[in-house]
Amino acid sequence: MTIAKLMGAVALVTLSTPAWAEQVTINLWTVDRPGEYHYKMAEEFSAKNPDIKVNVRSVQFPDMVNELAKAMATGEAPDVTYIDNPDVALFASRKLLLDMKPMIDKSSVIKLDTIFPGPLASVSYKGGIYGIPRGANTIALYYNADMFKAAGLDPNKPPQTWDELYADAKKLTNKEKGIYGLAFSAAASEEGTFQFLPWLQMAGGDYNKVNVPGGVEALTLWKKFIDEGLASKDTLIRGQWDSTGTFNAGNAAMDISGPWELPRMSKDAKFDFRVALLPVPKEGAPRASALGEGDNVIVANSKHPKEAFKFVEYMYEQMPRVWNEFGYMPAYPVKVDKPNYPQAYEVFNESMKFARNRGPSPDWAKVSKAIQTAIQTTLTGQSSPESALAAAQKSIDGVLSK
Amino acid sequence: MLRFNRVFRDGGGFDSVLVLLALAYLVAFSAFPLIYNLVISFQSVDLFTIATFDRPFVGLENYRDIVNDPLFWPVVRNTILFVGLSVVFQLGIGLALALFFRLDFPGSTWLRGLFLAGWIMPGLVVGAIWGWLLAGDFGVVNWLIQSLGLTQQKIFWLSDPSISIYSVIIANIWLGVPFNMILLSVGLAAIPADVYEAAELDGATRLQRFFTITLPMMRAQLGAVISLGIIFTLQQFDLFAALTQGGPSNASNVLQYWSWELAFREYRIGHGSVVSVFMIIVVIFVATAYVRSTRHEHVV
Numbered sequence: 001m002t003i004a005k006l007m008g009a010v011a012l013v014t015l016s017t018p019a020w021a022e023q024v025t026i027n028l029w030t031v032d033r034p035g036e037y038h039y040k041m042a043e044e045f046s047a048k049n050p051d052i053k054v055n056v057r058s059v060q061f062p063d064m065v066n067e068l069a070k071a072m073a074t075g076e077a078p079d080v081t082y083i084d085n086p087d088v089a090l091f092a093s094r095k096l097l098l099d100m101k102p103m104i105d106k107s108s109v110i111k112l113d114t115i116f117p118g119p120l121a122s123v124s125y126k127g128g129i130y131g132i133p134r135g136a137n138t139i140a141l142y143y144n145a146d147m148f149k150a151a152g153l154d155p156n157k158p159p160q161t162w163d164e165l166y167a168d169a170k171k172l173t174n175k176e177k178g179i180y181g182l183a184f185s186a187a188a189s190e191e192g193t194f195q196f197l198p199w200l201q202m203a204g205g206d207y208n209k210v211n212v213p214g215g216v217e218a219l220t221l222w223k224k225f226i227d228e229g230l231a232s233k234d235t236l237i238r239g240q241w242d243s244t245g246t247f248n249a250g251n252a253a254m255d256i257s258g259p260w261e262l263p264r265m266s267k268d269a270k271f272d273f274r275v276a277l278l279p280v281p282k283e284g285a286p287r288a289s290a291l292g293e294g295d296n297v298i299v300a301n302s303k304h305p306k307e308a309f310k311f312v313e314y315m316y317e318q319m320p321r322v323w324n325e326f327g328y329m330p331a332y333p334v335k336v337d338k339p340n341y342p343q344a345y346e347v348f349n350e351s352m353k354f355a356r357n358r359g360p361s362p363d364w365a366k367v368s369k370a371i372q373t374a375i376q377t378t379l380t381g382q383s384s385p386e387s388a389l390a391a392a393q394k395s396i397d398g399v400l401s402k
Numbered sequence: 403m404l405r406f407n408r409v410f411r412d413g414g415g416f417d418s419v420l421v422l423l424a425l426a427y428l429v430a431f432s433a434f435p436l437i438y439n440l441v442i443s444f445q446s447v448d449l450f451t452i453a454t455f456d457r458p459f460v461g462l463e464n465y466r467d468i469v470n471d472p473l474f475w476p477v478v479r480n481t482i483l484f485v486g487l488s489v490v491f492q493l494g495i496g497l498a499l500a501l502f503f504r505l506d507f508p509g510s511t512w513l514r515g516l517f518l519a520g521w522i523m524p525g526l527v528v529g530a531i532w533g534w535l536l537a538g539d540f541g542v543v544n545w546l547i548q549s550l551g552l553t554q555q556k557i558f559w560l561s562d563p564s565i566s567i568y569s570v571i572i573a574n575i576w577l578g579v580p581f582n583m584i585l586l587s588v589g590l591a592a593i594p595a596d597v598y599e600a601a602e603l604d605g606a607t608r609l610q611r612f613f614t615i616t617l618p619m620m621r622a623q624l625g626a627v628i629s630l631g632i633i634f635t636l637q638q639f640d641l642f643a644a645l646t647q648g649g650p651s652n653a654s655n656v657l658q659y660w661s662w663e664l665a666f667r668e669y670r671i672g673h674g675s676v677v678s679v680f681m682i683i684v685v686i687f688v689a690t691a692y693v694r695s696t697r698h699e700h701v702v
Binding site for chain 2: 065066069070072073074094096178187188189232233234235236237238246249251365366369373376377379380382
């Protein structure tokens with residue numbers, strides 16, 4: 001009797017083993033650290049789908065493109081990975097990413113037409129959809145309302161146009177106290193391009209059309225900020241995080257950066273800080289803003305595209321949580337109950353409507369480099385805005401015509 | 403067994419094995435990468451063709467692109483400035499310190515050891531510390547010179563294009579001095595004391611002793627330290643990454659950093675290889691000089 005039971009149990013175990021073996025493992029690469037977005041998503045998804053196991057591996061943000069290309073070349077690529085939005089075109093153009101369009105068309109979860117135009121453009125390439133935004137971010141103008149009052153400016157009327165921004169920056173600059181009117185980043189890195197592109201787009205240009213009068217106007221204004229001491233010279237080598245650090249410390253009265261600053265700012269900034277939309281060239285000019293954050297993509301030769309897509313769908317569904325839990329803007333309109341930093345959320349959410357993609361170009365790194373060179377040669381006085389942008393246009397044309 | 407012993411323990415067999423091991427190591431880890439780098443410099447390589455050998459050869463096109471790049475000559479000039487000034491000051495200060503610590507005052511060996519602390523720190527850490535010191539708006543150096551009344555204006559050490567390369571050079575000199583000092587101290591210690599005593603008895607002044615005894619007897623060490631200094635300085639990458647990223651507007655860009663930017667930021671891997679081929683040629687010349695100066699060592 002007992003022996004029979006035991007044998008039955010053994011039989012059960014042996015029978016159930018094949019079922020266990022069918023568990024699918026998908027590999028995920030991310031720029032997050034343990035405890036952040038992708039780690040949480042993987043954990044939750046695996047808990048809900050015991051038959052799918054998600055392995056997570058962290059890669060440093062600046063190394064992602066290199067590592068991924070290497071892995072794809074040697075056949076060791078993950079199934080799902082994070083890619084920064086301007087780099088999607090690079091991989092999509094070489095057919096290294098899975099076109100999710102057919103799966104999305106059948107999906108009851110992902111609705112393409114609800115995604116904001118900027119994030120949607122960043123995952124579209126020649127009619128295909130090569131990723132799903134995990135969230136988004138954008139930039140806006142932070143300002144120190146206390147300093148506005150002290151300088152006799154109305155803290156309820158942040159600058160709306162470039163002229164007003166310049167005038168306010170001038171009034172707010174206090175050289176004795178070491179206070180700059182404005183902090184931003186013109187660094188020779190992707191951050192410089194990220195910050196400059198919206199100015200160019202508001203003035204009628206874009207990544208493929210930099211040599212426009214509006215571009216000259218924007219660069220001239222940037223140069224005036226530096227030359228007249230309204231912004232620090234270190235703007236040329238400082239990223240957004242460090243520039244905003246000077247705003248938090250009270251060494252700059254206004255600052256251009258994104259929502260990722262808010263947790264630190266609410267701790268460090270001992271003043272009434274507020275957020276406004278980026279000023280436009282002149283009243284009535286079209287708005288534009290930068291588009292940051294990245295996308296969840298599936299690698300073309302993944303062995304488990306179905307499971308990978310299910311995971312991507314799950315992450316897409318979590319959009320209402322991303323603001324409060326992870327600090328990204330939702331990439332499609334969602335209702336956020338009791339958002340953190342409500343005033344900032346409202347402005348950034350409004351700004352998302354104008355957020356525009358960088359590119360798309362499979363050679364984005366080279367386009368971006370040309371723009372950075374134009375910014376840097378102008379701000380150091382090595383060339384005029386006109387000739388800098390003409391030179392940039394020439395190299396961009398060369399890159400894009402290939 | 404006996405035969406085996408004869409060949410491998412007493413005969414030339416063991417020697418050959420040792421030589422072959424060293425040779426195999428060199429082929430695998432030095433010769434192969436060098437030659438591979440040379441091959442890549444003649445090919446059109448991007449991120450997605452790094453795993454295959456089958457890439458289009460483009461002849462000298464990469465070389466032509468690099469030499470005609472408007473950045474080429476400014477970067478070469480910066481590299482010469484960086485290497486030249488770094489080596490001269492590292493050597494000068496290192497030699498002065500080595501002579502100073504030879505005076506044998508209480509705690510001199512202890513202090514000399516402490517100097518090495520700077521040298522064993524990773525370049526990125528050194529870079530971060532110098533970055534704080536030299537920051538334009540809230541840097542320690544600016545605060546110091548302003549409180550001393552040396553200048554009213556802030557100096558933008560890292561973001562002023564006419565200064566930034568010198569800021570990196572200053573940090574690199576600081577980093578390289580301890581190594582120079584230690585190597586030169588060893589050389590100084592090897593000079594027999596009786597030579598100095600004899601010279602002193604003959605009435606040679608301190609200066610005469612330095613120029614007629616110390617310098618000539620240190621020739622081999624100086625040659626070695628200068629060659630190694632040039633090679634180490636050409637390898638210096640971390641400080642650029644941490645301090646200026648070659649900027650602003652490439653005002654502090656040097657060959658080693660440019661090569662990395664081309665290959666891993668713009669994904670023009672062939673072009674990055676061209677720049678490193680130029681650097682290899684320089685290093686081969688310097689290494690030859692180094693080998694010659696160490697050969698002299700045996701004579702001494």
